[in-house]
Amino acid sequence: MTTVRIADVVVPDQFTAYVVDNSVEKTALYESGVVRRNGQIVTQLQAGADSFTVPFWRDLANDEANIASDDPNVDAVPHALGTGRQVVRKAFLHNSWSAMNLASELSGSDALARIQDRATAYWARQFQRRLIASLRGVLADNVANDGGDMVHDISAGVGAAAVFNATAVIEAALTLGDQVDALRAIAVHSDIYGVMLKADLIQYVPDSQGGLIRTYRGLSVIVDDGLPVSGGNYTTALFGNNAVNFAMTAPRIAQGTEVENKPSSGNGGGQQILHSRVNLACHPAGFSWVESSVAAESPTIAELALAANWNRILDRKAIPIAFLIAKAVAA
Numbered sequence: 001m002t003t004v005r006i007a008d009v010v011v012p013d014q015f016t017a018y019v020v021d022n023s024v025e026k027t028a029l030y031e032s033g034v035v036r037r038n039g040q041i042v043t044q045l046q047a048g049a050d051s052f053t054v055p056f057w058r059d060l061a062n063d064e065a066n067i068a069s070d071d072p073n074v075d076a077v078p079h080a081l082g083t084g085r086q087v088v089r090k091a092f093l094h095n096s097w098s099a100m101n102l103a104s105e106l107s108g109s110d111a112l113a114r115i116q117d118r119a120t121a122y123w124a125r126q127f128q129r130r131l132i133a134s135l136r137g138v139l140a141d142n143v144a145n146d147g148g149d150m151v152h153d154i155s156a157g158v159g160a161a162a163v164f165n166a167t168a169v170i171e172a173a174l175t176l177g178d179q180v181d182a183l184r185a186i187a188v189h190s191d192i193y194g195v196m197l198k199a200d201l202i203q204y205v206p207d208s209q210g211g212l213i214r215t216y217r218g219l220s221v222i223v224d225d226g227l228p229v230s231g232g233n234y235t236t237a238l239f240g241n242n243a244v245n246f247a248m249t250a251p252r253i254a255q256g257t258e259v260e261n262k263p264s265s266g267n268g269g270g271q272q273i274l275h276s277r278v279n280l281a282c283h284p285a286g287f288s289w290v291e292s293s294v295a296a297e298s299p300t301i302a303e304l305a306l307a308a309n310w311n312r313i314l315d316r317k318a319i320p321i322a323f324l325i326a327k328a329v330a331a
Contacts, residue, residue: 006272007259016256018116020248023123028222032185034239041247045279051089086313088281089289091298096275119276131282132226133304138284139323140307149316150175153325155233164195164326172324173238179317182240187222189234191328233325240320246282286319287312
């Protein structure tokens with residue numbers, strides 16, 4: 001049987017485009033509408049610098065309207081339109097895989113499709129982990145610096161009062177005040193999903209493809225065991241549409257996909273290494289990146305989760321994200 005080699009099947013430009021275009025689409029958060037591919041971030045990822053600033057207009061203030069009069073000597077005083085800016089941090093990422101094991105695994109099948117799917121799934125998981133870490137970071141910043149006004153925490157309750165329940169979800173959603181109806185999805189750990197199932201709180205509605213979407217009180221349900229669990233306390237996140245902006249692109253200079261040949265490896269039998277590189281930015285709405293604690297050229301997953309690296313720049317109601325901290329079982 002002829003062994004399929006990576007160099008025989010990988011077309012670098014096509015491979016990179018496939019990975020970049022499809023990886024995030026494989027994540028439940030993307031499919032739910034929680035995250036939005038942002039064209040400005042796409043452009044900036046292929047420019048210089050390790051971060052960039054996005055200016056924005058603030059909403060009009062709720063000043064009381066003027067009372068009109070017929071006095072020609074009284075002029076109305078116009079108000080200024082406020083502005084703000086948020087800093088978005090880039091990440092320059094790479095991983096590689098040896099061809100010796102991979103080539104034999106792929107022999108006799110559609111090698112290119114299999115390689116692409118494996119790399120795509122890997123980058124999808126990386127994106128999801130970096131997204132969840134960023135959410136942990138903004139949650140920590142909110143608790144440390146904004147009075148925890150995005151969080152409803154019942155984990156210190158006695159017995160069943162500490163366990164995930166419908167009332168607690170409503171309280172978490174109401175941290176958005178009159179913007180509560182902006183929420184569209186809820187992301188839970190599988191242990192919390194188990195609580196929802198046992199309480200018969202999950203409903204299923206048909207989608208446009210003939211499948212079923214699981215919902216909870218009208219919210220799409222996302223199950224991900226990457227959500228934080230600490231000391232039996234589970235963090236659940238509620239989202240509105242476009243709560244997170246992101247982009248993933250090929251590098252500007254280096255090749256997104258390279259195959260490295262090492263003829264001497266394996267005592268001359270040869271080895272190939274597939275290198276995959278992406279530029280990535282994942283940014284929760286209403287927050288600005290603060291370069292407070294980053295050791296290398298890009299933030300790690302652990303550094304994304306630090307409160308010191310984030311700062312909220314918008315009013316609470318303008319941010320379509322809320323958190324609930326609860327237990328899965330009564331203590």
